[in-house]
Amino acid sequence: MSSKINVSLQRSIANYYMIKNKFIIAKKKKVLVLSVVNKDVLTECPPLGLESLKVKDTQLTASSFKRRGLGPHRGRLNIQSGIEDGDIYDGAWCAQYRDKKQWLQVDALRPTRFTGVILQGRNSIWSWDVVHTYKVQFSNDSLTWKPCMNGTKEAVFEGNQDAETPVLALFNTSTVARYIRINPQTWYQNGTMGDICLRAEVLGCTLPDPNNIYAWQTEPTGSRDKLDFRHHNYKEMRKLMKSVNEACPDITRIYSIGKSYMGLKLYVMEISDNPGKHELGEPEFRYVAGMHGNEVLGRELLLNLMQYMCQEYKRGDQRIVRLIKETRIHLLPSMNPDGYEMAFKKGSELAGWAFGRYSYEGIDMNHNFADLNSGMWTAIELETDRSKLINHYFPIPEQYTSEDAFVASETRAVINWMQNIPFVLSANLHGGEVVVTYPFDMTRDWAPREHTPTADESFFRWLATAYASTNQVMSNPDRRPCHNKDFLRYNNIINGADWHNVPGSMNDFSYLHTNCFEVTVELSCDKFPHASELPIEWENNRESLLVYMEQVHRGIKGVVRDKDTGAGIADAIIKVDEIDHHIRSVADGDYWRLLNPGEYRVMATAEGYFPSSRTCQVMYDYYPTICDFRLTKVPKERLKDILAKGGKLPKDLQLRLRQLRLLQKLSNQWVADCQ
Numbered sequence: 001m002s003s004k005i006n007v008s009l010q011r012s013i014a015n016y017y018m019i020k021n022k023f024i025i026a027k028k029k030k031v032l033v034l035s036v037v038n039k040d041v042l043t044e045c046p047p048l049g050l051e052s053l054k055v056k057d058t059q060l061t062a063s064s065f066k067r068r069g070l071g072p073h074r075g076r077l078n079i080q081s082g083i084e085d086g087d088i089y090d091g092a093w094c095a096q097y098r099d100k101k102q103w104l105q106v107d108a109l110r111p112t113r114f115t116g117v118i119l120q121g122r123n124s125i126w127s128w129d130v131v132h133t134y135k136v137q138f139s140n141d142s143l144t145w146k147p148c149m150n151g152t153k154e155a156v157f158e159g160n161q162d163a164e165t166p167v168l169a170l171f172n173t174s175t176v177a178r179y180i181r182i183n184p185q186t187w188y189q190n191g192t193m194g195d196i197c198l199r200a201e202v203l204g205c206t207l208p209d210p211n212n213i214y215a216w217q218t219e220p221t222g223s224r225d226k227l228d229f230r231h232h233n234y235k236e237m238r239k240l241m242k243s244v245n246e247a248c249p250d251i252t253r254i255y256s257i258g259k260s261y262m263g264l265k266l267y268v269m270e271i272s273d274n275p276g277k278h279e280l281g282e283p284e285f286r287y288v289a290g291m292h293g294n295e296v297l298g299r300e301l302l303l304n305l306m307q308y309m310c311q312e313y314k315r316g317d318q319r320i321v322r323l324i325k326e327t328r329i330h331l332l333p334s335m336n337p338d339g340y341e342m343a344f345k346k347g348s349e350l351a352g353w354a355f356g357r358y359s360y361e362g363i364d365m366n367h368n369f370a371d372l373n374s375g376m377w378t379a380i381e382l383e384t385d386r387s388k389l390i391n392h393y394f395p396i397p398e399q400y401t402s403e404d405a406f407v408a409s410e411t412r413a414v415i416n417w418m419q420n421i422p423f424v425l426s427a428n429l430h431g432g433e434v435v436v437t438y439p440f441d442m443t444r445d446w447a448p449r450e451h452t453p454t455a456d457e458s459f460f461r462w463l464a465t466a467y468a469s470t471n472q473v474m475s476n477p478d479r480r481p482c483h484n485k486d487f488l489r490y491n492n493i494i495n496g497a498d499w500h501n502v503p504g505s506m507n508d509f510s511y512l513h514t515n516c517f518e519v520t521v522e523l524s525c526d527k528f529p530h531a532s533e534l535p536i537e538w539e540n541n542r543e544s545l546l547v548y549m550e551q552v553h554r555g556i557k558g559v560v561r562d563k564d565t566g567a568g569i570a571d572a573i574i575k576v577d578e579i580d581h582h583i584r585s586v587a588d589g590d591y592w593r594l595l596n597p598g599e600y601r602v603m604a605t606a607e608g609y610f611p612s613s614r615t616c617q618v619m620y621d622y623y624p625t626i627c628d629f630r631l632t633k634v635p636k637e638r639l640k641d642i643l644a645k646g647g648k649l650p651k652d653l654q655l656r657l658r659q660l661r662l663l664q665k666l667s668n669q670w671v672a673d674c675q
Contacts, residue, residue, distance in 0.1 A: 045115040045205040046532040047349055048108060051077040053480060053525055059107040064096035066195065075104050077166065077201035078353050078527070081123045082484035089484035091123030094197040102196050103181040105142070112204040114138065114180050116170040118349050121163030122197035129197035131159040132186040138177035148175065156185060159198070166350050176207065201349055223535035226311070227304045230531045231296065233344050234264055234337050240303055241269055248310040251275065251324055257332070258413025261360040264337040266413055269306045271329040278328065281559065283552045283592045284421050286330040288414070289429040291365045291506070293339020294356035297523045297537055298429025302333040304538050305545055319546070327552060330421070335410055336365060348530045363408040366502060369415070369509035370400045373442045376512065391455070392582045394512045414506070422586040423516040425552040425594065427467070428506055433522035434473055435487040436464040441496035441505035452497035454511060455581040459596050463519055464493035467548045472540040473524070482525035496520065515583040517594055555595035556616045558628040560585045560604050569631060572606040592624070604629035608637035
């Protein structure tokens with residue numbers, strides 16, 4: 001910024017930050033300093049965005065750094081290191097030298113009212129490095145610096161005693177400048193081996209730009225949709241869901257699938273043209289968020305989504321109207337409300353990387369579903385006759401269902417929900433990365449990571465791509481990696497097990513125990529983004545959320561019926577040639593089989609019926625291909641039904657029985673002659 005500050009800009013700054021007529025403006029050595037007397041506004045300024053990557057790598061510089069992997073671009077709050085010591089993805093900025101002249105500098109690019117700093121130590125499984133105390137300086141030109149003061153003395157702020165807990169320091173007086181430096185004073189010495197390492201976030205309010213000086217830097221921060229963009233605790237979430245239900249009572253229904261360990265209900269919003277009822281031929285879809293309580297963006301996106309769909313349905317948006325009329329949608333915004341409440345009380349930026357992640361009992365629900373993979377792979381290794389193997393609807397092990405099993409009440413509730421509603425497609429919303437993962441999540445032989453595909457690998461890749469390619473952040477070719485893996489190399493999708501081994505995941509359980517296909521969407525680098533970032537996060541994900549729901553209508557669907565009675569046949573098995581994973585029809589005989597475009601040979605079988613096959617062509621259209629089946633009962637079953645009803649045997653069955661008796665008579669005669 002020029003040493004000659006524009007007079008109108010200075011006047012605008014003064015007027016904007018006049019608080020109860022108490023303000024001080026001092027201009028000295030090219031540094032404009034504005035000190036606010038009223039401290040109530042200090043907590044109003046959001047993070048600049050070191051953690052969320054809103055602050056670019058080029059805006060971060062340092063006095064020195066040990067190596068590329070410990071450069072200033074790694075000095076971001078909550079950044080996670082790789083597992084290899086010395087790689088390019090280490091967990092902090094670390095200075096090359098161990099003295100009090102080291103600093104990490106942030107360029108806000110324009111005049112900003114700085115109000116505080118949040119500090120963390122180094123994330124590493126190999127090293128323990130924290131900064132105990134530090135000073136802060138400000139500048140407008142990066143040449144002349146003014147220290148942050150505490151009265152007449154230079155302020156010294158308390159840093160960290162451990163590497164992971166974020167520590168907030170609010171300045172006694174906020175300061176307007178362009179640059180800010182964090183200057184460590186004391187640190188963990190570790191004898192003589194302790195390094196100066198830190199991760200940070202800076203709090204600051206960007207000043208108004210009345211003369212449009214910084215128009216080239218302006219990025220979109222809002223949304224055109226009129227939604228409730230803020231973080232909602234349990235009571236506020238329930239209130240918002242109720243307001244949506246009251247606004248759209250004909251297409252919404254709120255229900256609970258169970259309770260958390262602490263007794264909070266797991267509320268679901270159903271959106272359908274006939275809520276509360278499964279309609280023949282209409283697929284069931286679900287979004288689940290908040291499995292990890294501190295990964296909060298998914299929760300807010302689902303609350304936004306239910307508001308948006310209600311508003312757009314009332315406006316007559318044909319895309320939304322069609323989706324609601326042809327799909328039964330279920331939104332579970334908080335699977336782990338106990339964990340969320342803990343993280344919410346800490347607040348954005350201060351919950352750290354893991355606080356609130358687990359259930360109240362300390363259970364990671366993403367590893368808490370029954371491991372059906374191991375049993376499947378063991379059976380494959382032991383059984384020589386593959387026709388005897390099952391490839392779907394794997395039963396839950398008995399030890400998992402016992403009351404003494406270490407299974408969260410929330411997990412049990414979701415499993416029961418899965419078993420009661422015939423879901424076809426789902427996505428599980430997480431945070432802390434930007435990528436879509438698909439099953440299997442668990443590796444064979446417990447390898448740390450290994451590509452482990454399902455029989456539906458190609459369709460899962462389609463699903464993952466449908467979300468990733470329409471997401472504004474994921475589809476940006478210039479974005480930087482969040483932490484320690486560059487998912488751009490994989491087009492922002494990856495097989496879950498190829499990332500890291502996750503036994504007991506909801507995705508794998510859903511695929512092996514039910515008809516439902518499910519992926520995990522990692523929504524943002526920041527697990528708990530500041531409320532000011534929620535509107536742009538909605539813009540980033542709105543189209544993706546809608547496009548992914550529409551994929552439930554891809555593939556084939558139909559009804560399996562009894563040829564004689566026309567009644568639907570439940571539990572009929574739908575087999576697709578060359579795909580070793582079957583699905584089943586539900587109570588009324590309807591089924592949905594997700595498939596990529598192409599031609600398929602499909603067979604329907606059911607106990608007591610002759611199998612039936614047909615060729616089904618899947619197109620690129622929005623609508624699925626209809627493939628109905630009418631199965632004929634085997635004579636024995638038809639005879640049982642007729643006799644039970646006291647009816648007369650039809651001629652074809654009488655003829656068939658005569659043929660069977662004749663064959664039996666001839667067989668007996670042949671045996672007698674041989675003797």
